[in-house]
Amino acid sequence: MKSFDTADHAFIREVNLSSVLRLIHSAAPLSRARLAAETGLNKSTVSSLVEDLLDRSLIHETGINSIGTGRPAMLLEINPQAGGIIGVELGVDFIAIVLTDFVGEILFRKKVIADPAASQMKTLNQSFRLIEETVGVCRAKGYRILGLSFSIPGTVELNEGLLIFAPNLNWHNTPIRKIFSERTGLKVFVENDANAAAIAEHLFGVAQKLNDFIFVFAGVGLGGGLFLNGQLYRGRGGYAGEIGHTSIMAEPFRLPCRCGNLGCWETYANQESIIRRMQARLDEKQDRTLSIASIKQAADGGDQDAIDSISEAGTAMGIGLAGLVNIFNPERVIIGGPISVVGDYLLPFIQKSVNKYSMAEIAVQTEVSISEFGPDASLIGAAAIVVDDILKNPTHIERR
Amino acid sequence: MKSFDTADHAFIREVNLSSVLRLIHSAAPLSRARLAAETGLNKSTVSSLVEDLLDRSLIHETGINSIGTGRPAMLLEINPQAGGIIGVELGVDFIAIVLTDFVGEILFRKKVIADPAASQMKTLNQSFRLIEETVGVCRAKGYRILGLSFSIPGTVELNEGLLIFAPNLNWHNTPIRKIFSERTGLKVFVENDANAAAIAEHLFGVAQKLNDFIFVFAGVGLGGGLFLNGQLYRGRGGYAGEIGHTSIMAEPFRLPCRCGNLGCWETYANQESIIRRMQARLDEKQDRTLSIASIKQAADGGDQDAIDSISEAGTAMGIGLAGLVNIFNPERVIIGGPISVVGDYLLPFIQKSVNKYSMAEIAVQTEVSISEFGPDASLIGAAAIVVDDILKNPTHIERR
DNA sequence: GCTTAGTTGGTTGTCACAACATACTAATTG
């Protein structure tokens, strides 16, 4: 549906408040005078907006800059103590929770095992108890709670905060927001895990100030968080980002994919593919159960089989990414999720095959990075969603 | 670069003028009262905005609706005579020009052969003469000229109206806007051909009111116009949309691609691939020079070889599209460009393989269509760019 | 050390502008 959104005075104010707040977020510390110069707003307007943001406790005055001639400037920064944010990641066999402040610093975190076979109700209750505990921690610090946010491996409807379908959890049409806002009274956000991770990178990670980048969440499969034209792209029904299901011509064997086809890219480049490659090498020598952690350990110890297994997956990863780079001409591609523990071994091979298989003039414009958040990208991302909402709509937080 | 755009009174006015104008564009005829109801704006505000748009001749009062009780409404529509728009398509071996009115109706068109070996200067002069002729036609009708717009098979920088690189023309860094605005005094727009075609579909074609769709321009290669979140997506340097260069596993043979790799999707699905398939079938029988037009003729005559050649390309097209459908979860995929002359034969095979190879829950949300503009999509698109600019920024047109 | 000029930061008061609320007029049906 096309939008015919209109504007009024309140909208102007919201836009300008957001501009000032986001500028402080990305370039703090800043004086009122610098803000006026950078935004093009009048000095008096900036003063009024800053006062408003101070009233909402979203920023604070943090010191005086007396370098140079003239009156020293009062510097402004984001106020980390604006409030606490609770992020929850619902995994297939775990629930992770984090409490952060308004600048994404972790104040408290906890992770518990969840039984994949347990009922939805049981898992939700388990989450609720974790949330209650975290709320307690937050209140003990004297922070108000700015929001409660869920990162979920599935498709999501944003307006209603509805989980449409999570294949690995086997949950359908779960009204997450309704359930948790009723039980906690908090403002509840729900987002897909790869999208959440992309927001984390945009606000706190290696994609700050970028308009066009792709987050590749590599774990069981390959999920993409597409950040395009300065915003997340979700597609018609929230399914956008299923990047793993194009066939690539990297290797002769073709494995069945969870999507029903053969030879999909993700079967060559996901976490499992590294284990499989290692297994194939070891079969002739010995037999033991492998994990991505144990393979990393072997690689750290100089085991060539481990290093080769990771390298091959990296090459396959890069071949698929090359196609995405051609399609999106992104500023950056970020690899995250469980696979990022072996990121240092993967990266050079990914970069090499991206450069080899994507068009030269596009490849030179693209950087490939490993997420700094490692396996926590989605969890941090849940919290980042709340920060993002406030940066875009500062009036969501009350003046006082 | 991130944007910290600010808002002021003029911005509110622009937003609201645009909202009203776009609503009239998409749902005319409408009364002021309906506009107020649909936009949520106050009745008096709508009256003021409508008067403004009338002053700019962008809309006109077109009749009275006296159905039902109460005072009859004065209906408003887009004014086709708001002005003329000149669209130019620079092809490899032709220059096409079109004059349209403000609702995209063609008032005049012409196409001339261009020598691919000729100097850039010569081709530009040839274009200039065509433009002069078209300006004459427009002036003779008493229309002002709203803009001059170029659709180009290459990469473009929008702010400067600069052609960065067009591989098939072998033009680099050509300042199209500078050249033509100096020589004609008109407002000049420059856009990539696939992007222009996407805009044409959005304003006048089968993508009206859609927020997320993909236009596939199939000719020499496969170019994509990506319309996402209600706007064109161009990527970091304007290169986005190179969709043709992922390898697909459709067929055993692997042909070299213009990008330097082997077995790219576009080598199986572009216009040339149909000719090649037909050639292979005919080699054993006879020898003659083939074109897409002659193959269509054969298919129309019931020639099974021709029909099969097209079908195979359609299947290959669908396999590649399935990957894009998974990535973008679009509302629609539109096939256009030179290949669309055989669109009726292609479409069922494309649809079939899209459904087969993309994820089921995503495939059901996606429609595949052939462009109604056929080979003219990019040319109409050039004109559509100007309409789009005015719909978004009505104040670009003077009050009088 | 004192004075003065110059520079930069930030506030105050006035204005213009756009949307809004309200009350009105206009034109139709029954």
Place this chain on the structure above:
DNA sequence: CAATTAGTATGTTGTGACAACCAACTAAGC
């Protein structure tokens, strides 16, 4: 005539722009 819907006129409110101002400092000359 009442009821209904379309559209206008008037005054209010909220917003940013602008210009003038005050505030706080540095630099330079005596």
